[in-house]
Amino acid sequence: MKQFFILIIKLFILSSLTILVMNFSSIKPKKYTVDQLIGKEKIQFYGKGYKLQKEAYFSIEKMIREAREQGVKIKIVSSYRSFNHQNRIWKRKYDAFIKKGFSPKKAVEKVKEYTAIPGTSRHHWGTDVDLSNGKSKLINSVNVKYSKWMNENAHKYGFYRVYTNNKFRAGYKYESWHYSYRKLSKSMLEQYNQLDLVKILKNEKIAGNKYFTPSFIKKYKEDNVLGINDYLY
Numbered sequence: 001m002k003q004f005f006i007l008i009i010k011l012f013i014l015s016s017l018t019i020l021v022m023n024f025s026s027i028k029p030k031k032y033t034v035d036q037l038i039g040k041e042k043i044q045f046y047g048k049g050y051k052l053q054k055e056a057y058f059s060i061e062k063m064i065r066e067a068r069e070q071g072v073k074i075k076i077v078s079s080y081r082s083f084n085h086q087n088r089i090w091k092r093k094y095d096a097f098i099k100k101g102f103s104p105k106k107a108v109e110k111v112k113e114y115t116a117i118p119g120t121s122r123h124h125w126g127t128d129v130d131l132s133n134g135k136s137k138l139i140n141s142v143n144v145k146y147s148k149w150m151n152e153n154a155h156k157y158g159f160y161r162v163y164t165n166n167k168f169r170a171g172y173k174y175e176s177w178h179y180s181y182r183k184l185s186k187s188m189l190e191q192y193n194q195l196d197l198v199k200i201l202k203n204e205k206i207a208g209n210k211y212f213t214p215s216f217i218k219k220y221k222e223d224n225v226l227g228i229n230d231y232l233y
């Protein structure tokens with residue numbers, strides 16, 4: 001009888017431990033590879049005509065559906081972009097400035113005013129989107145039904161503006177259209193922050209990357225990578 005009780009107690013402890021471990025692993029953020037964080041290796045994506053990670057996909061579909069029911073149209077203009085895709089955008093803009101007579105160093109400065117260096121865009125993560133009302137292009141308007149709806153509701157689906165109009169924020173200009181799915185992107189940013197960007201970007205074929213000195217990258221990281229909505233880190 002005594003042994004039976006000991007067995008019951010042992011089983012109880014074992015099952016409690018299992019439940020604890022299961023709970024812990026379900027709240028533990030997913031670990032990404034370096035290549036996934038810089039857009040060189042695919043993560044599992046979902047979406048028709050766009051690419052987002054599973055949870056972000058389900059959330060945005062719900063947001064689009066419920067907005068539509070309330071008479072508001074939301075269109076996904078851009079979602080996941082690979083390293084190579086970003087590199088093509090970067091190169092095209094860099095070449096255009098060189099053609100205009102800018103020095104390579106100055107061309108780098110000009111391109112990064114509006115465009116992320118390949119390997120540093122949040123669009124690599126499958127958590128961020130550029131949204132519009134379907135009619136206008138990406139504009140910073142506030143007085144339309146769409147913007148009002150987004151201001152009041154996007155957070156209910158886990159989406160937050162990244163490049164806010166907070167005048168104390170450094171880096172990219174205000175982008176009312178760029179939203180991030182916080183639940184995933186917050187931990188991705190934490191992991192991204194651990195990367196040695198100087199080393200990574202030096203080894204890639206990126207126009208003008210010989211000007212990516214440690215001090216340049218330090219400032220770029222502070223302004224452009226971390227110059228975001230406080231709520232996202």
Ligand SMILES: [Zn+2]
Pocket residue numbers: 078123129130178
């Ligand atoms: Zn964007």
